[in-house]
Structure formats: structure tokens, C-alpha cells
Amino acid sequence: xxFVQILLDGLLLGGVYAVIALGFSLVWGIMNIINVSxxxxxxxxxxxxxxxxxxxxxxxxxALPITMLIxxxxxxxxxxxxxxxxxxxxxxxxxxxxFGLELLIVNLALGAWTANFRSITVSYSGARxxxxxFLFPYTRFFIFVSALVLTGLMHLFITRTKTGAxxxxxxxxxxxxxxNGVNVRRIYIITFxxxxxxxxVAGGMIAITYPISPQMGFSYLAxxxxxxxxxxxxxxxxxxxxxxxxxxxxxxxxxLIGTGFKGIIAFTLLVIILLVRPSGILGREYY
Amino acid sequence: xxRISVGKxxxxxxxxxxxxxxxxxxxxxxxxxxxxxxxxxxLSQSWNIIGGYTGYISFGNALFFGLGAxxxxxxxxxxxxxxxxxxxxxxxxxxxxxxxxxxxxxxxxGHYLAVATFGVAEAMREVFNNLRGFSGGGxxxxxxxxxxxxxxxxYQFYYLMLLAAILTMIMxxxxxxxxxxxxxxxxxxxEDVANVMGIHTTKYKILAFCLSALxxxxxxxxxxxxxxxxxxxxxxxxxxSVMMVIMVLLGGIGTLWGPVIGAFILEILSDLLISRVxxxxxxxxxxxxxxxVLAAPRGIMEIIKERKKLSFSYFLENIRKYQA
Numbered sequence: 001x002x003f004v005q006i007l008l009d010g011l012l013l014g015g016v017y018a019v020i021a022l023g024f025s026l027v028w029g030i031m032n033i034i035n036v037s038x039x040x041x042x043x044x045x046x047x048x049x050x051x052x053x054x055x056x057x058x059x060x061x062x063a064l065p066i067t068m069l070i071x072x073x074x075x076x077x078x079x080x081x082x083x084x085x086x087x088x089x090x091x092x093x094x095x096x097x098x099f100g101l102e103l104l105i106v107n108l109a110l111g112a113w114t115a116n117f118r119s120i121t122v123s124y125s126g127a128r129x130x131x132x133x134f135l136f137p138y139t140r141f142f143i144f145v146s147a148l149v150l151t152g153l154m155h156l157f158i159t160r161t162k163t164g165a166x167x168x169x170x171x172x173x174x175x176x177x178x179x180n181g182v183n184v185r186r187i188y189i190i191t192f193x194x195x196x197x198x199x200x201v202a203g204g205m206i207a208i209t210y211p212i213s214p215q216m217g218f219s220y221l222a223x224x225x226x227x228x229x230x231x232x233x234x235x236x237x238x239x240x241x242x243x244x245x246x247x248x249x250x251x252x253x254x255x256l257i258g259t260g261f262k263g264i265i266a267f268t269l270l271v272i273i274l275l276v277r278p279s280g281i282l283g284r285e286y287y
Numbered sequence: 288x289x290r291i292s293v294g295k296x297x298x299x300x301x302x303x304x305x306x307x308x309x310x311x312x313x314x315x316x317x318x319x320x321x322x323x324x325x326x327x328x329x330l331s332q333s334w335n336i337i338g339g340y341t342g343y344i345s346f347g348n349a350l351f352f353g354l355g356a357x358x359x360x361x362x363x364x365x366x367x368x369x370x371x372x373x374x375x376x377x378x379x380x381x382x383x384x385x386x387x388x389x390x391x392x393x394x395x396x397g398h399y400l401a402v403a404t405f406g407v408a409e410a411m412r413e414v415f416n417n418l419r420g421f422s423g424g425g426x427x428x429x430x431x432x433x434x435x436x437x438x439x440x441x442y443q444f445y446y447l448m449l450l451a452a453i454l455t456m457i458m459x460x461x462x463x464x465x466x467x468x469x470x471x472x473x474x475x476x477x478e479d480v481a482n483v484m485g486i487h488t489t490k491y492k493i494l495a496f497c498l499s500a501l502x503x504x505x506x507x508x509x510x511x512x513x514x515x516x517x518x519x520x521x522x523x524x525x526x527x528s529v530m531m532v533i534m535v536l537l538g539g540i541g542t543l544w545g546p547v548i549g550a551f552i553l554e555i556l557s558d559l560l561i562s563r564v565x566x567x568x569x570x571x572x573x574x575x576x577x578x579x580v581l582a583a584p585r586g587i588m589e590i591i592k593e594r595k596k597l598s599f600s601y602f603l604e605n606i607r608k609y610q611a
Contacts, residue, residue, distance in 0.1 A: 034398050085581055089609035091397045092344040093584055096536060099529050100576025107569035185611050222409060225402050260417040260425075267410035274403045275391050 005134055006255045007248060012140045014247020015147030016205050020220050021227035021239040022151060023198030029233035030171045030191045031087060036098040037078075038199050038224055039217025040105040045071050045200025046207040046216065047113065053120050060120050060208045061142060067204045068197040075196025076189045083192060084185065102217075109214035117211035143205045148240075150201065154194075155236040167191055226270045303453065310445050318441045322513070324554045325448035327534060329455045329506045331546035334531035336462060337499040339541035342475030343393060343492060346528050347404030350411050351381040351500040353523035355507025360428045360517060361421055374508045381504025382497050389496040393489070405525065412523035427518030430511055444513045451509065452547075455502045459543060462498065471495050475541075537579050539588025548587050581606050 024038045048070050052063040082101065086094050128137045158164040169177040170187045178184055202220075206212065223246065231242025249269070253262040310318045330352065338344050355377035362368040362376055392403050416425040423429075433440045462468045470491040473481035482488050511517045534553050538545030556575070560568040582602040583590060593601060 028398070032398070034401065082577065082581075085606050085610045087609060087611045089584065090344075091401055092338065092532060092536075092540075093580055093609070095344075095346065095401055096529065096532050097577060097580040100533075100573045100580065103569050103573030104577065105573075107567065107573060111566055111570065188611055222405075225406065229399075229402060258417075260413070263413035264410055264417065267406045267413060270406040271392070271403055271410065274395060274399055274406070 001133055003255075006251050008134055008136070010247040010249075010251025011244055012136075012144045012247070013251070014244035015144035016202050016243075017220075017223060017227060017246050018240045018243025019147045019150055019198050019202040019205070021224045021231065021243050022154060022236065023195035023202075024221075024224035025228035025231070025233050025239050026154075026198070027192055027195040028228060030167055031083075031188055033083065033087065033094045034091065034098070035083075035192075035195065036095055036221060037102040037105060038195070039219070039221035040102045040109075041071060041075065041196045041199035041217075042203040042206070042220045043109060043212070043214060043217040044074065044105065045203030046212040047109070047203075047214075048200060049204030049207045050118055050120055050212060060122060060204070061146070064146070064201050064204045068201045071200025072193040072197040074200075076193035078196070079189045079192035080185075084188065087188065102221075106214055106217065113214055115213055115215065117213045119211040120207050122208075139208050143208065146205070147202075150198070151236055151240045154198075157194075158236065163187075163190060223266070226266050229270055229273050306449055307446075310442055315438060315441050318445050320554065320558050322441070322445045322448045324550050325445075325452040326506050326510060327530065327550035327554055328452040328547050329448070329502050330527070331531045331534035331538070331550050332452075332455045332459050333499045333501070333503045335499075335535050335541065335546050336459060336471075337495045338532065339535055339545075340459075340463060340468065340475065341471040341492060341495040343495070344397070344401050344532075345404040345496075345499070346401045346525070346532065347406070347408030348499065348503055348531055349523050349525065349527040350404075350408040351385060351503040352507040352510070352527055353408075353411065353415070353519065354384055355381050355504030356511035356517050356522045357415065357422055357428065357507075358504070359508030360430055360511045363431055363512070364428065365421055370512060374505050377504045377508035378501055381500040381507070385497040385500030386493060389493040390489075393492045393496060405528070408523055408525070408528060412519045415519035415523065423518075425519065427516055427521075428511075430515045430517075432515060433512060444509065447509050448506065451502055451506050456543070456547070458498065458502070462495075463543065467491060467494060533576055533579070535586075536584065537586055539586030542586070542588040545586050545588045552587075584608075 020038070020042055023041075024035060027033055027035050027038075045067050048067040049060055049063045052058060052066055053060045056063075078101070082097070083094075086097050122139075124138050126137075127139075128135050129141075130136070156164075158167060166177065166182045166187055167190070169180065169182055170184055174184065177187075203212075203217075206216070227239055227242035227246050229242075230245060231238030231240070246266070249265060250262050253265045257265075310321070330348070334345065334348050337348075358377040358380045359370070359373040362373040363370060368376070388407055392400070392407065395403050415422060418424055433443065435443070462471070470481065470486045470488075471494075473484065473486055474488050474491060478488055507522065511522070530553070534549030535546050536549070537553060538547065538549030557568070557572065560571055564571065579586075582605055584605060590597060590601075
């Protein structure tokens, strides 16, 4: 019984992980950029949700769409004025640049908001319901559902809309996309903006369940690496399945071997997958 | 193999002698700064061998630094091994581990290699955080205190790091001017062509990785004894891995003197920032990284080479070069 409950907890957490990794692997897959500052965007989103909730008294779940919008704009600006200039550069240049961005954002946040932990409390924070013998906290359950809905919407956006088609076309063949009237620069701004928005909304979800601080982002970056590689680039289902598996492994590893070892398991898994099947479980070349 | 001219060798002898007597006249804090500059010279030059000369970008070289630090620490603390012998052991461990993980991991390239090297270093950090007993686990490891008063001790580490830096420079110089170095350059420029030309690419990639690990492990050991206390989050930190890359980028990737210039500038800058604006030190560093990568991705060596036609448009061109 305890065992199943632990699996369920891991699965619920996996939903948030999936959203973070979705944004990360979208940017990696479409723009071929490993965004080391992705964790910083998660943190910014968490603070955006926190400030919206505490200053307006809005329900944190209502604040999530606003957070998404804010982070989309932030991501678009970062893309237009910084990332845009290294988009064709080799990997070491883009990784180093986004690392600099991460340092800048996190340290500015530390200066502005201090290293203190903050948390959002709502009237239903501790509330839960039972399905048979299994316990579901309301907040985590809603977050999990929102994560699934977001992944579904992203899938529809990429496969069904005109902009989505343009994004896919840019990934497949840059020149042909250009010849067909796709404004590539605009597509990159949208893609990076969506990546930041997903990181931000996941940050908001984390802020609802856990205390937040400016340094919270980095562990989510490492996790994004693992999930992106585990699920593979090139589909929406990859990060979702990768995220859920990661949540399960994390919960199981902590339960069976000890909390300290989940990092070892995760990173060892990362290296093994890279060596055995670098394209991941569901990886494809194109979306 | 090209020979160094007499004038050049005299110049280097003078520089080395100056560096040799320099610490006698200055304060301990400046000796400390120079010691860390030498350390970062070793780290970034070592990274340059695999990342710059061979074109295989590692974001996990802190792995060898941490392993070196822990090897020396554990040997000195538990087996009372003499310091110099422990350093040799650190070199051997770093070299050996680079060889073992190099065989599978150097099949990857570009983004995937970057993520994999990061993953290996992080996994090792977690392993050392959870190892109980002889390595101290997450609580860290205290080295035996070096004997002598503070000034003597700082001299000792100054000369040790200087020696390590000189040895690394000599190694890098020789690597680039021997067939092995040509093989590495060929791999960087086009691995498939290198293969077709009969170069055993796997062999030279692994050799480059091992050489880049060698002195990184040694200075890890020196660093541990110097600061007397290490913890996994500190010596296996991603920050160290990235600093190597940034110093090389700032100085000039794939050049002999680039890493030295990068280490000097960034360490001095970082020292100034810490003493002036402690709180925003990290933010300023991040800002500098962004500006350097955008405006001068091929570093200061390139700027020196192009100084005749240097103007504002040189930087503009750099910024435009990789844009969408």
C-alpha cells in the first residue's frame, strides 16, 4: 500500500517535471540550443506567481496564466536581444552564454529578493481527498491535471496551428521554410518565449507546493537534461513520459535506497541513455 | 618539431625568474591571487587540449579536479602518504578515470557530449556526497595542516602552482607541435576526413582527454592541501567546469597563450569584484560572460592578431556572425 502511494506521489510530481522539460527540449529540439538559464526561468516564474498571489490576493491557480504571459514576453525579449546573436554558433558558445545569463539572473534575484525562502499558502493547502486507500492532496492533483492539459495544448499548438507548422518547418529545413515565407526570427522568438513560459508556469506550480528561493532553479536544469535525453527530442510525448518516469524513479529511489542516492541514479541513468540510445525513448529527428 | 629561438627562450627565462622572486616583495593576499591565477591557468590550458585543440567540448572537467583533490586528501589523511607522492597518485587517478570514461563517452559529440560530461561530474559529486567513512561524505574532508607559518606556506603553494602551470604550458606546447597534436587538430577540423587519412581518431581523442585530466588532477590535490578543507559540492562544482571554458574563450580557444590571458584577466577581475561589490559579484561576472561571448567569441588572442584592422566594426561583425 505504502509502495503504491509512493509511486502515485512520484507520478504527481512527474507532471511538473514534464512541463519544465517540455520547454527545455522544445528549445533544444527546434533551435538546437541547450538553454542553461532554463532553471532561472523556472525561478522567475515561481516568483512571478508568488508576487501576483501575495499582492493581489488572487488564487495561485488563476495567477498561472498571467505568469505564463509574463514569462513568454521575458523569453521573447531574451531571445530577440541575446540568444538571437548566437543561434548559429557552436555548442560551447551557446552553453557558455546561457550559463552567463543564468549567473546574471540568479544573482540579480538574490540581490533583489534575498536568499530567504518564501511560500504561498492558500486555504486549501493541506486539503486532500482519498481514492480507495490512496491519498491525493488537492493542490498537487490540480497541478498534475494542469500539466497534462498544458502538454496536450502544446501538442495541438505544434501539430494543428499555422505557427506550429512554421516552427516544425524551421526545424526541418531552414532555407525552405524561409523560401515559403516563414519569418525565422519571429519563429525563434515564439519558440523561446513558449519555452520560457512553460518553465515559468512550472515554476509557479512549484511555488504552490514548495517554498521557493532564487537558487531553486539549478536542480531543475539538471533534471531537464535528464528528462530531455530520456524522453528524446522531437515530440511532446517524450518529455511527458520522461518526466513521469523521472518522477517515479526519484520517488522509488528515495524510498528504496535513500534520498541521497536519487541524484546518483538520475545522473548515471543520463549517461547510460546517452551512450546506449542518445535519441531517447521517443526521439525523432523532426517534430 | 620547431625550435624556440634564443631570444624567446631568454625572454621566458627572465619571466620565470621574475615570477620566481616576485612573491618575496609582496603581501600574502597578492601571492594568494597569483596562486589561484596559476591554478586556473593549469585548469583552462588543460581544458584547451581537449576542448580547443581537439574540438571535443567537455563541461565536466571538474570531475578530474575533484578526484585529484580527494585522492590527495584521503591518502594524506588516512595513509599519511607524503604530499608529493599523493599528487602523483592524483595524476594517476585522473588520467586513469579519463581513460576509462573516455572510451565510451568520446563517441558522443557537441551538445550530447556536453550533457554527458556534465552528467558524469554531477554523478561523481553525488557519489562523494553520499560516501560515508574515509572521504567524509557531504560534510567534507579536512587535510592535515601544512607546517610552517602563513607566509612560508603561501610561498610553498605559490611555487607549486607556478611549477604546475609551467609544466602544463610545456605539455600543451609539445602536444601542438607533434604528430599527436596534428592528429588532434585534424579531428577538430573534420573527424571523418581524419579517419579516412588513416588517423586512429579514437586513440587521439582519448589521449587528449587523458592529458587534459592529468594536471587538472594534480592541481586538485594542491588546491585541497592549500585550502585545507574540501567538500564535494565545492570541488566537483559545475562552476569550475564552466570557468575553464570561459577563461579559454576569453583568451582565445585553441591558442597556447589564450588560457593564460583568460585566467589572468578573469581571476584579477573576480578578485577586484569580490573586494568591491560582494553582493553583485556573480551578476557582474554573468554580464561579462555574455558580453565576451557575443562580442569576441574567439578571444583576446584574435584581437591581438587583428589589432591592425581593429575597430568598432570588428566587434559588430562578431556579434552578427552567428545571428539568425
